[in-house]
Amino acid sequence: MTNQGIAVTIHTISTQAFTDQKPGTSGLRKRVPVFQQPHYLENFVQAIFDTLGDVSRDTLVIGGDGRYYNRQAIQIIIKMAVAKGFQRLLIGQSGILSTPALSTLVRKHQAIGGIALSASHNPGGPDGDFGIKFNTANGGPAPESVTDAIYANTKTLTRYQVADLPDFNLDRLQTSHAHNTQVDIIDSVADYGALMGKIFDFDAISSLLRREDFGFLFDAMHAVTGPYARTLFVDMLGAPAYSIINGVPREDFGGGHPDPNLAHAQELVTRMFDPHGPDLGAASDGDGDRNMILGREFFVTPSDSLAVLAAHATLVPAYRDGLKGIARSMPTSAAADQVARELGIPLFETPTGWKYFGNLLDADKVTLCGEESFGSGSNHIREKDGLWAVLFWLNILAVKQQSVHTIMTEHWRRYGRNFYTRHDYEEVDAANAGALMSALTQQLPELAGKKFGAFTVDFADEFSYLDPVDQSVARNQGLRILFTDGSRIVLRLSGTGTAGATLRVYIENYVRDPQRHGEDTQKALTALIGLAENVARIRHYTGRERPSVIT
Ligand code: G16
Numbered sequence: 001m002t003n004q005g006i007a008v009t010i011h012t013i014s015t016q017a018f019t020d021q022k023p024g025t026s027g028l029r030k031r032v033p034v035f036q037q038p039h040y041l042e043n044f045v046q047a048i049f050d051t052l053g054d055v056s057r058d059t060l061v062i063g064g065d066g067r068y069y070n071r072q073a074i075q076i077i078i079k080m081a082v083a084k085g086f087q088r089l090l091i092g093q094s095g096i097l098s099t100p101a102l103s104t105l106v107r108k109h110q111a112i113g114g115i116a117l118s119a120s121h122n123p124g125g126p127d128g129d130f131g132i133k134f135n136t137a138n139g140g141p142a143p144e145s146v147t148d149a150i151y152a153n154t155k156t157l158t159r160y161q162v163a164d165l166p167d168f169n170l171d172r173l174q175t176s177h178a179h180n181t182q183v184d185i186i187d188s189v190a191d192y193g194a195l196m197g198k199i200f201d202f203d204a205i206s207s208l209l210r211r212e213d214f215g216f217l218f219d220a221m222h223a224v225t226g227p228y229a230r231t232l233f234v235d236m237l238g239a240p241a242y243s244i245i246n247g248v249p250r251e252d253f254g255g256g257h258p259d260p261n262l263a264h265a266q267e268l269v270t271r272m273f274d275p276h277g278p279d280l281g282a283a284s285d286g287d288g289d290r291n292m293i294l295g296r297e298f299f300v301t302p303s304d305s306l307a308v309l310a311a312h313a314t315l316v317p318a319y320r321d322g323l324k325g326i327a328r329s330m331p332t333s334a335a336a337d338q339v340a341r342e343l344g345i346p347l348f349e350t351p352t353g354w355k356y357f358g359n360l361l362d363a364d365k366v367t368l369c370g371e372e373s374f375g376s377g378s379n380h381i382r383e384k385d386g387l388w389a390v391l392f393w394l395n396i397l398a399v400k401q402q403s404v405h406t407i408m409t410e411h412w413r414r415y416g417r418n419f420y421t422r423h424d425y426e427e428v429d430a431a432n433a434g435a436l437m438s439a440l441t442q443q444l445p446e447l448a449g450k451k452f453g454a455f456t457v458d459f460a461d462e463f464s465y466l467d468p469v470d471q472s473v474a475r476n477q478g479l480r481i482l483f484t485d486g487s488r489i490v491l492r493l494s495g496t497g498t499a500g501a502t503l504r505v506y507i508e509n510y511v512r513d514p515q516r517h518g519e520d521t522q523k524a525l526t527a528l529i530g531l532a533e534n535v536a537r538i539r540h541y542t543g544r545e546r547p548s549v550i551t
Helices: 040-049 070-084 099-108 144-156 190-199 202-210 225-236 266-272 302-311 335-343 354-362 386-400 404-415 430-447 526-536 538-542
Strands: 010-014 028-031 059-064 088-096 113-117 129-135 159-163 174-178 181-186 216-219 280-284 291-295 298-300 326-329 347-350 368-371 375-378 417-428 455-462 479-483 488-493 501-511
Touching: 040 070, 040 129, 040 144, 040 159, 059 070, 059 099, 070 088, 070 113, 070 159, 070 181, 088 099, 099 113, 099 129, 099 190, 099 386, 129 144, 190 225, 190 386, 202 225, 202 386, 216 225, 216 266, 225 386, 266 280, 266 291, 280 386, 291 302, 291 386, 291 404, 298 302, 298 404, 302 326, 302 335, 302 368, 302 375, 302 386, 302 404, 302 417, 326 335, 326 354, 335 347, 335 404, 335 417, 347 354, 354 368, 354 375, 375 386, 386 404, 417 430, 417 538, 430 455, 430 479, 430 488, 430 501, 430 526, 430 538, 455 526, 488 526, 501 526, 501 538, 526 538
Parallel strands: 059 088, 059 113, 088 181, 216 280, 326 347, 326 368
Antiparallel strands: 010 159, 028 129, 113 129, 174 181, 280 291, 291 298, 368 375, 417 501, 455 479, 479 488, 488 501
16 A cells, blocks of 8 residues: 555544553553443553654554454554654564564664553453553663653543554555555564574574474464564474474464463473473463473473573673673562672662663663563563573573573572562452552551561561662552561562452572472472461452462
8 A cells, every 4th residue: 555645634533531541560451342442542542642742753663462453453553653643664464573573673673662562461352351562762661751641641632643544454564655654564573583593592502402302392372472483493493393382373362371370381381291391391471571481390480590591691692791780570589689699790679560671771780681470581672582581591501401400400509599489369359459458568667576487577668669770769569578587578469460459479488408499389488478378368358268370
């Protein structure tokens, strides 16, 4: 379609503000029918565009994880972006871009930003979830100052603008023009694949993946990483095609929950916990930014994974000269802190949300970042990156020629083990969850010095973060109870759910003694789990006997 030179009508549509468009931990996430209400998506997109000013010399990247409503949303956004007057739009073929690929494209093409359509690990389909997130020019999720401005706009919006155009063919790679905008439908994988090739030792990884005695299994969970994994692992690195399972993206993720954890990646977990299972197993989520790593009969917690990547970073060509620093979210275990200490590099503790890493990465204060919520990444982009983490592990295994189990146990022997678990109480009544948090907040000042069995509270507080780069402050970022032996209990409410409230309880205990490193995690943490229940009265407030998900 070429409409350049032809007058395209720009319609101004009257609308009314919605009151529920406050972005959460990672953009606006709601049930699909909420997004399908007349004007709902359009209002939010206009609220984003209204923060941008003149964009006539700017590029915008658009793509999503392929979930239900992705295509319809992209057509709407293209027409609104043409009305806004962007110089150029870069759109992933068939509307597909993993979140890391979107970040890669924003940076490579020096775009003003990108719009990512995804509700990440939340289920999809007509009754599932949908989401929209704006990434700024550094390729990362918009910082709070920008999401606050977007939210403020949503509250006062009275009109939006849309170009009167037919739908675009998203499936054919092509360049077209509409009004003053060049619209490029581009390969969703190529630039991202090339970037991975620059970071890792592809020769070493390829030799490993081609070995007959090495088994690799990647679960794409019928989500966005299927085509990326095929290009990278099979086409570029020579892994057998059967190494990828659930590799065809589906609008409803095959009815599954595209959350790479022990509860939801069931086929992968079953095969990896077979005594003759593959050597390395991994999964990624709906939009490709999360990862889960498994060895044969072995689960690597995301917090431990970050620590292992940091400890072995110099084995990877891109990090050969060492790390500037490491950042982790507050609820993530302190396993990476031990490594940072030994390397003599700074460790930053940020609130939950990848957006908090952006300033640290831009200021070159850190090289690696990670979160307990199955996310890790580096300064190569400004999002967490699932396949990058898998390639990192493959690179380590290729060089060290050891099993995941051996690498992990040697790591614990050297640094000690941070036993760690997260208990989620999903979709609990929001008012009750709020009451639990307020009651605990009130108790915090009295907890310091109190003894609970073998544990003495060192201090307890509501976590807030002073960004060392722009001095901005984020408050109310979770309640923490720290004990004198370094153990911790953290409670916070999730900012990514779409129904009720999800209470997350994070529990950690540091153990130096190697004799205890083989213990079962839940058993090793029994006393602290009971203590969390006593102090926060979780059963009382949630009405639940046990968590719905344990990771
Ligand atoms: C998002 C954020 C992460 C955060 C995770 C869980 O990930 O980018 O930083 O850790 O949500 O957040 P919450 O505990 O508030 O639910 P994703 O993969 O969902 O975009």
